Amino acid sequence: MLAHQTDPHITIDLSASEQNSQIEPNNLIQSEAFTKLTNQIKERLINRKSSESYSPALGNSQVFFIDGTRGAGKSTFLSAVYNALCYGSTAQIKELKLAPLQLIDPSKIHIREHVFLSILYKIKKTVDSHNRENSQYRSDSSNDTNEHFRNQFKQLAGGLQLLNEEHNPLTNIDEEVFLDWGIERAKDGVELAKNFQNLVELTCKILDANALVIAIDDADTNFKKGREILELIRCYLDTSRFVVLFTGDMKLYSHLVRDHYHENMGDRLYRQDPSRNVQREKLIDHLEDQYLLKLFPINKRIQLPPLWIHKSIDNIFLTHSIWGAEPRKLDVVVTRIITDGLRLKSDQDIQLFREFLYKQPLRSILQLLNTCAPYLVSENSSITPTILSEAMRAMVQGSLYKKEVDIDALGAGDTPTLIDAVFRLTLEDGEFDTGAYLRPQPKDESLRKSFAALSTEVARLCENSTANTIKYLLQGPGSVALYKDSRSSMKIDDDETAQGRFKNYLSIGREEDALNWAWHATPVIMNSTTPSTPIRCGVIRLSRSTGSNSNATTIEQILTELELKPDEELPAFAFTLINVFDKDNRTYASIFNTLGLMCRLLRDTNKNPLTHVTDELSKIRPTPTISAPRWSEGTGPEDSLHKEDETEPSYKTESKLFANLAEWITETKRQEKNVNPSAILIGKIWTRLYFSLINVAQNYSTEAHSTTGAATIMEFYALCVINAVFVEEHEHHYSSNRNPDTSNNFRKNPKQSGSTINSKFKDFKKGDYPLTTIIGGCPLILNLLPNIITYTELFSALSASEKNNPGVPERTHAYINLASIPRQARKNKSNNN
Template identity: 65%
Template sequence: MLNTNEQQVTIDLSSSERNGPIEPNNLIQGGSFKKLTSQIKERLENKEKKEQYSPALGNSQVFFIDGTRGAGKSTFLSAVYHALTSEENAEIKGLRLKALQLLDPSKINIREHLFLSIVYRIKKLIENTTTAYQSYSDLSNEKSEKFRKQFKELAGGLQLLNDNHNPLDGIDEEVFLDLGIERARDGVELAKNFHKLVETTCEILKVDALVIAIDDADTNFKKGREVLELIRCYLDSPHFIVLITGDLELYSHLVRDHYYENIGERLHQQDPTRNPEREKLIDHLEDQYLLKLFPINKRIHLSPLWSFEKSIKDISITHPKWGTEKRNLDETLKSIIKTGFRLKSDQDINLFREFLLKQPLRSILQLLNSCAPHLIEKNQTISPQILSESMRAMVLGSLYKKGIDTDALTTGDITTLIDAVFRLALEDGEFDTGAYLRPQPKDESLRKCFAALSAEVARHCEGSPQNTIMYLLQGPGSVALYKDARKSIKIDSDELALTWFKNYFSIGRQEDALNWAWHAAPVIMGASSSIRAIKCGVLGLNRSSSGNTNKDLIPIKEILDSIGKEYEAPAFSYTLINVFDKDNRTYASIFNVLGLMCRLLLPSSKDSTNHVAFELVRISTTPTISAPRWSDNVGTDDTDEKDPEDDQISAIEKTKFVENTAMWLDHTNSLSPSIKPSAVLIGKIWTRLYFSLINCAQTYRIGSGTNAGPATIMEFFALCVINAVLVEEHDHHYSSDIEPNSSSNFRKNPQTAGSTINSKFINIDMTKYPLTAIIGGCPLLLNLLPQKNTYKELFDKLAVNKEQNPGCPTDIFEKINCGLIVKQSKK
């Protein structure tokens, strides 16, 4: 736990990139510091330190500081090393210790043996001693002569440390025997002579032990193995306090690699049948080796900040940009999470907080440090732009591992973001909730990628309703549709099935949401004709009346053609898509409305009226696409879109519907800056929309007794869209300061009564619902509702043009309701 009894911990964020020593009372791991120094003090004051050293038993005083990369081990080690050798530190007051070396093996020339480095430091320590002598050459008393003699005796054994050099090569037999025996004696006596030298050094310096700190030995496998052997053979003395840091998992791999190198491959070739025995033997050797070097009672584990939950409120942070002001770490982190990820729910904020607090300490502090210059004023907030850059840098390795193009993300390419979310959500396996991008997957790399992508979603969709709708459909929408489509793709290869699906929907390519919506209809309805006629947001319509016994039901094309002779085209006509297959099917899809809405919201060089007219004319003739390649009724290539002629634009631009849509488009410019969605919000909107559309389709299925026509079914599909955006924006939109609505009526989805949705707009302040105002206020959506008093409050709050009723005239609505729905077949 944190050491907060005496003084609160204060961290200077600007020093998060350095590993310099800090005061013990400023250590986050204050409890671990006390535990370690108490153990050292207890051992040095124990009578066992005076016992004669035994090469067989050793008398190890090696303390292992364990922790993952970035856990603060280097900072902790530096603080302990300086505290142990400082006379002012109260924790170890009265101990006689001398600092020998703070060693980072990864920074030493790989050809230099670490043992030589330590011997050199001992010699240098004596040379620099001014307590009783001026210099090493002036030492003349008994202890100095003893030291000089013992130092000389090391020379013969030290040359044995070089495995590549053998001075006995090429000499005659008699000399070989004499020199060989002498060489063997030096090797056997090396450890013993070294410990005598250390004991004499401690006597000269008048200390009980020398302190050696070894940092990051596990980052270099060659030096790491050398460090372990150095500790095992030479540093297991009561006159050494050895502090070593590292990740025990990395050391475990290092030791295992060593044993495999010796008894692995060669023995496997000789006798592969005994591999299980060798595996078991290596497991045992690995465990015992590490237990001998680093006894359990001498291991200090540096935990992440998350483990200090009760004491984290006592940590303060400072930054040069803030002057002398101190801020609470936890409160600052929560503020960054809330504003940077655009989260509203305390539950979601706490999930991201837990994720970040479980990251290495270095990662958290550097994240805070990168955000700190943008928080000069205490109430200042972090933009998703700033946080996404920091998150991307913090988890860069995981993004690379998952094949995400970070350069494209940096430049704001939303298609790269959509492709990444789609692939990773499928990899996570949570088809319904994966697109929320909460950092919850079991796989660590996925958790990190989800957190980074969540910041990217907030950044890419900030102030952009078109990106929000595009991401809604192509991101969470694609994940949900793939789950059902995979059942129809009759191939064993998941990779090939995924490729087919991505190619059909153009995921990862520069295609807009309308293209996705067109291709969603045949996928939702299924690959064959033996399907329900009404499914999630889509209904099948007959192009001809052949086989129809009810003369009151007419093919949809005939109805729309007759309406077009007297009135302007209703919004229902823009829901249609033809699919080229054996049956030449026509579908009406609510997703086409969302896709067209997204296309209208794209920036244009034209004025709003011409822009709307241009886009509506482009699809005034129902577009045709091919069925998916895995369909039983697959047809030919997609029909090309043709740009409208100028006279066609002139003919349509004067209609009231175009003018209303242009007014809506202009109105969105004032609302767009208020759009601040999170990945959670967009994911929640999709989930509610998807399942409410499924339930609605079930309610109005043929044979249910409702006898609803196409217009009524599409009316409730439109209500599902409005309701999904309204309810989830209420609960999860960051900019909304409204309190959660606990009324069960408010969260109820539309089924058979439009009044249920209309009642939600009574006494509602639409300035707090900018996304609902943009999506729900689009004439394309409102015109799918009939002009009835049922929707009085809804029209009043959502329609931009208050002078005209935006709904579909009742007579036109009833004509569309006479449309012939394709006969339903049972599976």
């Protein structure tokens, strides 16, 4: 896995990362741990007194525990240390005179075969091999030693029977024979440890070694064998004649030992005397700590840290067979993969994902790098979200399974699966405002890993697609925010049931477009099953009838009159409307309908752009009607969608709005190649938009603005959309060439003055802001603004048409402002009285 070293650099050959080739110690990432371990072994062997004898009470343990989480590189490290100690060519290593005995992988030993027998077999095989190789040099003394070895080996036979707990040769025999054999059997058991120590001493003498080296790899992967090996070390290997290298995760061994003591206590004690259960738990805590401290003293534990806290991370380099001979810095490659694959711009966000990746197991990091390496042929190559999403998805697959994410559907690019996962996991995380940024920050490890994988999926979904970006914006972060605000009004106690009803109503997890979401979001925002203020986040309630107020005018009356006049055009405001069927039928204007309609217009089609615009707009004029959510009735509502009037309108296809939309669609297809949003960017756009809309709604709900018309309120809703996309794209869009602007004026949201937003567009360049150009420049948005001098710079910067000004005529804007809003109708009525 690791190739060569250029002092003081460590170089990792990614193309060889899947090979099991031997690794030199100075090429180990954990070279400091190797030095610490070998120094401890050398110090103990050199300082050991030759007269020191084995003590069953104290032990002379040389058991070294190599601690690390799964995938931390323990097996690689263990193999390198074992080979270095046993076959190393340096003078320091040779001076230790260590003889290799066995590198044990307990998972490959038959479940019924005791590990002790495997060690005895290796001792005998090693001695026999040594004798064969040195037969011509054997003397009488060496023959006597070997004969002594064979006799000593035979003395173990009786005690070895005791290792098989299921076999008892004393069953059903004569009493006198039982006594004789029982005493002999007890003697064999008592003498087994001593006889084994004598055998090891003879082995070291024959091999001319100070100690035998045993390496045991990941015994914690098999609980039965793990417990057996721990007892083997405690009873037989805690001697200065063994150097035992032991790998694993201390957390797993802690569970293993605890399970052992719980098993010994038995359920019967817990049931018969529950009053002392707390005392028993404390006793088990103590026994667990002391057992592990005796086997693995603190000063003999070697920690293999993750890359994140590696002191020399800047000195780690990467090579690959297709890269050429020049190594590349690990940190540079990782930063490039994160930046390109996740479409990040902010240094803070890049650092956050970099930290997350370095905290993963070493095996995971190397496999992800190896997957990406073929796409980084030159140092200027970049990784696409598609490549990184595949690697990230495989790296955290277990966490995605745990969180019940359909990995196959996710890999196939299924949008409903992605949005459903983002919705569920963000709610589980509990960070409703910022959770949908999908930063790897949750406390729960599986959530953290899932967020990282979903971030790459969002970048892949939205790459070069404005429609997917808007769809995810609304259905992902938008659904989370709406659920948070509507949960208190849902008369459902169970959270799971409430989530299910909410998802069904907004079609989360189903293949529905963004306009369908926008329609259903309107009554959720307005809480239409109960009385509410007529102006809320991005939505305005409009009167359907004038009632007794002769001064009031309905929006339908205004729009119908505009349609009939030959010199007037239907404004974009007409396509913001939705009727909600409830106890009282209600009409709403929503800025979210405008965003949803954008997605429909950007669908792939073989139609002429103008024909496509006409067809799509005709489907939502007259205004559609949907059912309100009846959260309190215990069942999700039957979703109905119909039109108030099925008479097809006679559109003027030569109208300015239709022509501008057709031109916008064509221009968007050219601009979309530069659209590269991240989950963070889209999340931030939603957050800024959502709270901006709330502020505008609150402002125009006050008594001071009680006469402000629907057109003016919708004008500021539109400014909120333009401003939110522009500000966040400036700071977080991957392809934006502009440095972040920290001035208060730039980040200021619209509230009462449109000139504040207009001034931001004086030096606007479309090439630097593709998302703002497309969304903010859509005629459906710009036509909600009056064609007045206040928006001169904004129209000039964003309009796709050089011939037609996209703003709504000032007289039309003023006419729509006459549309009755319920609170205005009530005020006018009270004034007339």
